[in-house]
Amino acid sequence: xxxxxxxxxxxxxxxxxxxxxxxxxxxxxxxxxxxxxxxxxxxxxxxxxxxxxxxxxxxxxxxxxxxxxxxxxxxxxxxxxxxxxxxxxxxxxxxxxxxxxxxxxxxxxxxxxxxxxxxxxxxxxxxxxxxxxxxxxxxxxxxxxxxxxxxxxxxxxxxxxxxxxxxxxxxxxxxxxxxxxxxxxxxxxxxxxxxxxxxxxxxxxxxxxxxxxxxxxxxxxxxxxxxxxxxxxxxxxxxxxxxxx
Numbered sequence: 001x002x003x004x005x006x007x008x009x010x011x012x013x014x015x016x017x018x019x020x021x022x023x024x025x026x027x028x029x030x031x032x033x034x035x036x037x038x039x040x041x042x043x044x045x046x047x048x049x050x051x052x053x054x055x056x057x058x059x060x061x062x063x064x065x066x067x068x069x070x071x072x073x074x075x076x077x078x079x080x081x082x083x084x085x086x087x088x089x090x091x092x093x094x095x096x097x098x099x100x101x102x103x104x105x106x107x108x109x110x111x112x113x114x115x116x117x118x119x120x121x122x123x124x125x126x127x128x129x130x131x132x133x134x135x136x137x138x139x140x141x142x143x144x145x146x147x148x149x150x151x152x153x154x155x156x157x158x159x160x161x162x163x164x165x166x167x168x169x170x171x172x173x174x175x176x177x178x179x180x181x182x183x184x185x186x187x188x189x190x191x192x193x194x195x196x197x198x199x200x201x202x203x204x205x206x207x208x209x210x211x212x213x214x215x216x217x218x219x220x221x222x223x224x225x226x227x228x229x230x231x232x233x234x235x236x237x238x239x240x241x242x243x244x245x
Contacts, residue, residue, distance in 0.1 A: 001212065002051075003077040005029045005070075007058065007117055008087025010037040012186035013136060016205035017084060022050035029073035029080075031058040032087070052076075060087050060113035061105075070120045080128065082212055083121045085114055085135040090188040096150040103150055111154035115161050122165055125174045132212050133169070134177040135162055139220065141180070142229045145245040166217060177211055178218045179204075182225040197224075 004021055006014050009030035018028055022045040032038050035057050042053040054076035058069045074080055091106035114135060125131050140148050141156030159178050166176035183189070183198045199222050207221035220226035235243070 001026055001081045001209075003027045003029075003079050003081050005031070005073045005077060005080050005083045005121070007031045007070075007083075007085045007121075008060075010034060010041055011086050011088075012188075012201040013181070013184060013204050013208075014084065014086035015041055016201040017086075017208055018045055018050075019048055020202075020205050020209055022046075022048040022053075025049055025051050027052040027077055029054045029056065029076050031056045031069055031073055033057065033059050058087075060109055060117075063113065063116045066113075066116050067120050070117065070124070074124050080125065080131050082132045082134065083125065084208070085117055085121070085133075087113070087117075088136070091148075091151055093146075093148050093150055106150055107154050109154075110151060111157045114158045118158075118161065118165060122169060122174075126169055126172045128174075130173050132175045132177060132215075133165070134179055134208065134212060136179045136181065136208075137162070139180050139182050139225050139229050143233050143240075147245060175215055175217070177216055179208055179211065180218065180220045180225065180229075182220070182222065182228070197228075 001021060004026050006018055008014050009018060010032040021028065028045060028050050030038055030042060030053065038055040042055050045053050056069045056073050059065060088110045089106060096103040096106055118135060121133055125133055135158060137159045138155040140152035141159045144152050162176050162178045169176055181204050184204055185194060185198050185200055204221045207219060211219040
């Protein structure tokens with residue numbers, strides 16, 4: 001992976017991936033909303049060994065700006081070996097239930113904007129005829145649960161989109177990976193009580209890089225979430241709807 005584009009680069013998981021790749025001498029194009037955080041991250045990656053780092057401001061809720069930012073990132077890198085989409089938010093489920101505007105905004109951040117970005121990236125990768133597209137979704141998208149069904153609905157939509165994209169791009173030589181983390185200890189989850197099911201961002205980053213290298217298509221991280229979600233999906237609806245999940 002010599003040339004890597006990362007959308008939402010200042011998020012904890014994305015930054016962990018970028019640090020690992022910088023240590024291998026990769027060239028990186030970073031897209032994120034906060035220019036100051038981008039500058040700080042870029043300086044860190046250069047110290048860690050990145051061959052080249054370009055920075056591009058990007059607002060997930062400004063779809064008219066997406067194409068230009070992504071084109072600039074592709075132009076900075078030339079050939080793109082990996083395009084990783086990581087941006088998102090962790091919405092307050094109760095706030096989304098109380099206000100439709102809040103719900104729609106969170107759906108746009110976690111669902112619609114990812115679809116828009118992936119559409120632009122897919123067109124460039126299809127013309128290129130090689131490389132990998134990966135996006136971070138969530139185990140929450142596997143089944144709607146009362147505690148986070150707005151977030152799960154958005155991530156589930158992106159997962160279905162990635163399935164179709166994988167089918168479309170197969171003949172072009174482009175692989176598409178759906179990265180499904182479980183609980184990850186990041187600034188977005190700082191207020192949550194942590195337990196044995198929680199993972200560090202660097203663990204997720206290692207799993208992402210391994211998935212790209214092995215040409216996987218769907219990855220649960222850490223690995224045990226595949227089996228946890230297998231059980232949750234298998235619970236019959238008459239039982240599931242009575243559970244407090």
